[in-house]
Amino acid sequence: KQEVTQIPAALSVPEGENLVLNCSFTDSAIYNLQWFRQDPGKGLTSLLLIQSSQREQTSGRLNASLDKSSGRSTLYIAASQPGDSATYLCAVGRTSGSARQLTFGSGTQLTVLP
Amino acid sequence: NAGVTQTPKFQVLKTGQSMTLQCAQDMNHNSMYWYRQDPGMGLRLIYYSASEGTTDKGEVPNGYNVSRLNKREFSLRLESAAPSQTSVYFCASIVQGRLFFGSGTQLSVL
Numbered sequence: 001k002q003e004v005t006q007i008p009a010a011l012s013v014p015e016g017e018n019l020v021l022n023c024s025f026t027d028s029a030i031y032n033l034q035w036f037r038q039d040p041g042k043g044l045t046s047l048l049l050i051q052s053s054q055r056e057q058t059s060g061r062l063n064a065s066l067d068k069s070s071g072r073s074t075l076y077i078a079a080s081q082p083g084d085s086a087t088y089l090c091a092v093g094r095t096s097g098s099a100r101q102l103t104f105g106s107g108t109q110l111t112v113l114p
Numbered sequence: 115n116a117g118v119t120q121t122p123k124f125q126v127l128k129t130g131q132s133m134t135l136q137c138a139q140d141m142n143h144n145s146m147y148w149y150r151q152d153p154g155m156g157l158r159l160i161y162y163s164a165s166e167g168t169t170d171k172g173e174v175p176n177g178y179n180v181s182r183l184n185k186r187e188f189s190l191r192l193e194s195a196a197p198s199q200t201s202v203y204f205c206a207s208i209v210q211g212r213l214f215f216g217s218g219t220q221l222s223v224l
Contacts, residue, residue, distance in 0.1 A: 004156070031211075032211050034211070034212070034213065036213075041217075041218070041220075042217055042218070043118070043204055043206075043215030043216050043217045043218050044157075044204070044206075044213070044215045045215070046212050046213055046214070049211055049212050051211075089156070089157075091157075091213075093211065102159070102213075103156075104156035104157040104158075105156055106154055106155065106156045107156070
């Protein structure tokens, strides 16, 4: 059974700092990996989707990398801002175009201090 | 374009009461999902519907039923609520592997 771990559970950084969030998974037979952002009292917003054949994806100040062989993904946030404060979750998918076999991590709660 | 809309946002039930959580999406997606989110446990899939007219159990289906009324709507019903069903419930739809979530229903069962 796939297990997805995100460490640390919480992280505080000063504004402007570059930071890395970690996601590890136990079964490397994945189809894709997705990073989400969740604001308090809100649903999840998809940030980046990496297919298993890809090494990384970029969107603005965000860069997500994937290393299937080591069971790791990282989300790099450049020049962090207070508005980046949220919980970041990763989810690993085993099948194409379906969330049936999507396994979520518990998230890292990020606080960017002004 | 509203995306995925869930109602209600908050609900308090007594043990044994029933209720239906409503979900609608306006993105013409075939597949829809119901998740629950509990502290320290990530999101867990309750039920899903791959297309209109079909539904299947996810990881934690006990105590729940679902209806895929049409392509837009996918409802989740608690027939006899239990305190263990206190949670935040999310509806989602998917296209090309990317999930779109509603804003959630915070349910407390006393």
